[in-house]
Amino acid sequence: MTLLTGIGIVVFGALTGVVSALLGVGGGVVMVPFMTIALDLSQHTAEGTSLVVIVPTALAGVLAHRRHQRIRLRHVLLIGAGGVVGSLAGASLALGIEGEVLERLFGVLLALVGLHVVLTGVKGTRDSKGPSTGEGDR
Amino acid sequence: MSRDLALAGVGLLAGVFSGLLGVGGGIVMVPLIVAVARLSQHYAHATSLAAILPIATVAAARFGVDEEIHYGVAALLALGSLVGAPLGAHVMARVSEGALKITFGLLMVSVGITMVVQ
Numbered sequence: 001m002t003l004l005t006g007i008g009i010v011v012f013g014a015l016t017g018v019v020s021a022l023l024g025v026g027g028g029v030v031m032v033p034f035m036t037i038a039l040d041l042s043q044h045t046a047e048g049t050s051l052v053v054i055v056p057t058a059l060a061g062v063l064a065h066r067r068h069q070r071i072r073l074r075h076v077l078l079i080g081a082g083g084v085v086g087s088l089a090g091a092s093l094a095l096g097i098e099g100e101v102l103e104r105l106f107g108v109l110l111a112l113v114g115l116h117v118v119l120t121g122v123k124g125t126r127d128s129k130g131p132s133t134g135e136g137d138r
Numbered sequence: 139m140s141r142d143l144a145l146a147g148v149g150l151l152a153g154v155f156s157g158l159l160g161v162g163g164g165i166v167m168v169p170l171i172v173a174v175a176r177l178s179q180h181y182a183h184a185t186s187l188a189a190i191l192p193i194a195t196v197a198a199a200r201f202g203v204d205e206e207i208h209y210g211v212a213a214l215l216a217l218g219s220l221v222g223a224p225l226g227a228h229v230m231a232r233v234s235e236g237a238l239k240i241t242f243g244l245l246m247v248s249v250g251i252t253m254v255v256q
Contacts, residue, residue: 012220021226028161047160048201086153107253114246121239
């Protein structure tokens, strides 16, 4: 990796942070295509790398939210308990699927999330009240 | 009790989504938490961020076992994100959100379609 590429990746990471805060979507949907298209990583490696980035980013989000919104540990543990079973199964499934197929699946997700963002944008423009929930990793 | 089960079910679904596609899963988790547990959007959002921690950690570990992680890229992206996120929250108040969402949303749709049809 050249120095220039390295700087480019940091800048893109910062843009991801800004864009996900603005759009109210998580960094994953933005980072994965960046890594496959601009950095030429495989779909599998892009997904694994995205998950690694999400952990500290979500942690920063939790710490930032802590003062405004108290959450119940019980709720987090219940969701997390189901969640780790699901994510282990999902990741194993992803690793068993061919890269091309996985990339198509991801494309469907990206298009749907994009459509959702467009619709919230149209809605926001129309009634122009209440900015969306905004920040954080979704 | 049935609400507890529903929350665990939401986690299961969001977890599969997260592990399969390499994303946090908040986009499915937040509306589901609101729907099944009748909690506020704001609370659901904060809760989903916390729940993403174990979910993404386990999924990342599974990808790590198969050596499908580029740690150098991850470190640089994380560095940028941690700087960018508060910046985003800061500029959010100043921009016309609607136009921006429509523009970026359309970009996401077209990249998504390109990934599907290529």
